[in-house]
Amino acid sequence: MKLKNRLIISFFIITVVPVMLFGTLVLALKRIVADATAEQLVSNEVVKSFKVYMDDMGKFDDLIIQFCITEFIILIVTAIIMVMWIYKGIAPQLKVLKVAANNVKEGNLDFSVSSTGIDEMSELCNAFEDMRVRLQNNAKDRLEDEAEQRALISNIAHDLKTPITAIKGYAEGMLDGVADTPEKQEKYIRTIYNKANEMNTLINELTLYSNIDTNKIPYNFQKLNLHAYFNDCIEELGMDLENQHIRLDYANFVDPEVLIIADPEQLGRIIHNIVSNSVKYMRADNKSRIGITIKDVGDFVQIEIADNGKGIAQHDLPYVFDRFYRADTSRNSAAGGSGIGLSIVKKIVEDHGGKIWVTSKENEGTTMYFVIRKYEETPIVSEV
Ligand SMILES: Nc1ncnc2c1ncn2[C@@H]1O[C@H](COP(=O)(O)OP(=O)(O)OP(=O)(O)O)[C@@H](O)[C@H]1O
Ligand SMILES: [Mg+2]
Structure with a gap:
């Protein structure tokens, strides 16, 4: 049933029922008094005095009718005011919500239903608005994801x-x-x-x-000895780079005992991706060099991979870790790529609790920096 019909019915119930009840009550009283026997009149003081009152006044019926009419008018006026008040508080927002729901049904999410009131309908409008914004963002993300795919x-x-x-x-x-x-x-x-x-x-x-x-990467975190890990890694890299006539310099300034917490395979991916970029974006006109330097920076170890390649323009630097971003594609078109290598690197570094950044100068070279947390043995203090 529509809200309007409900309010009309409620209006009649509010105005008619009290009058009917009152009328019935009075009629019942009248009958009781009329039917009363003389003995009852004598024994029942209340009824007796009521009958005396009725006889005295002689206008009981007129009085009742007048009372009923006055009560009826007051009730009608009050009910009209109350019903209108409630209707006005609900109906406009319901209309807005109806239009909004139809828009959502038809896939149109470019509208707004926010309300500044503090009543329940305004709260409902605001909740609807939140839902619309969320749906709109999801739709946008989905479109972007599809485009990226x-x-x-x-x-x-x-x-x-x-x-x-x-x-x-x-x-x-x-x-x-x-x-x-x-x-x-x-x-x-x-x-x-x-x-x-x-x-x-x-x-x-x-x-x-x-x-x-989808965050499904199966990490296998382990305690790794930094020196041992990088010695193996450099040996392997050195052979690859030598075949490509690229010189590899390696310096590790960290204490040989230091351990890190990392997934060896994923750490390898980080290094491989960064080094393969250095190789890919080398200049043909000079002697190619890649330098790997490892430093102790407190709770972390900092790994720096520097090359003397083409470098990255300043305006491209903030975006190189973005998925699908390829700096100056015309210049890089010969060196194919999807622009996902560094976004993968960033994700893995961050999943290790680390951070990655880059500095670069065009025609001079690029340095990638990332930090990985050291493993610290927490001493167990026990009281003797
Ligand atoms: N060492 C570097 N020297 C010069 N430019 C670089 C270097 N590393 C990254 N870049 C620039 O950053 C961009 C993004 O690198 P990223 O590794 O994400 O993608 P890509 O190498 O183009 O493709 P992919 O790695 O997916 O094959 C590159 O297109 C390149 O322009
Ligand atoms: Mg790459």
């Missing part, structure tokens, strides 16, 4: 094309007998192997990122 797929498809084309070219070269010496053959096979590895990394990165996005 599409961009990711097209980027990966684009990046996969490069190694596939190379593998095809080198395989055809071997089939056609272009690689006619054992050295050439080895070079071709090695290139095919490297390109296949590149594809593998790309696919792994994609899988890892979709996992990270």
Whole structure:
């Protein structure tokens, strides 16, 4: 039933019922008095005096009718005022909410239903407004996510094309007998192997990122000896970089006993991603160098990875950790990429309780800094 109908019915009940009750009560009293026997009149003082009063006044019926009419008018006026007051307090906001709900139903979230009042209807309007804002933000995020997903797929498809084309070219070269010496053959096979590895990394990165996005990355935190970990890591990196004619300098200023809490595989991903950027964005015109320096900074160890490559323009620096951000794409277009490497790095560093930042100068080089928390043994104090 509509609110209006309910109010009209309530209005009639409020005005008619009291009058009817009063009338019934008076009629009942009259009958009791009229039916009373002489003995009862004598024995019942109240009834007797009521009958005497009625006889004395002689105008009892007129009085009752007048009373009923006056009461009825007062009740009508009061009820009209009350019903209008309640209706005005509810109806306008209900209308607004109805329009708003229809808008939401049709997928239109560009409106506002906020209210400044302090009554329940205003609270309801404000709650509706909060819900609308949340729905709007979710819709926006979903659209952005979908756009990013599409961009990711097209980027990966684009990046996969490069190694596939190379593998095809080198395989055809071997089939056609272009690689006619054992050295050439080895070079071709090695290139095919490297390109296949590149594809593998790309696919792994994609899988890892979709996992990270939903916070599903399975971290396996361990206590690691910083020196031991980096000695292994540098040995492996050194070989890779040597093949690419890049010099690697390493300096570790941290106490050899220091332990860190980290997932060794994910820490490896951080280093690999940063170093592969340094390699990717090297300049062709100078002797390439990468330096890894580790310092003790109190509760943390600070790892710095510096290169003497192309550098990053100042206006791009704040965004390099953003997902899909690629600085100066025209300049970098030859060095393919999806712009997700550093967003992965940032996520992993932060999940380790650390922080990452970058400094860079165009045509001079880039330095990436990140900190990882040291492992501190908490002494158990026991009283003897
Ligand atoms: N060492 C560096 N030297 C110069 N530019 C860099 C360096 N590291 C990062 N950048 C810039 O930051 C951008 C973002 O790096 P990020 O690793 O996230 O993406 P990418 O290398 O372009 O792609 P992906 O890592 O997904 O293959 C790069 O496109 C590049 O412009
Ligand atoms: Mg990268």
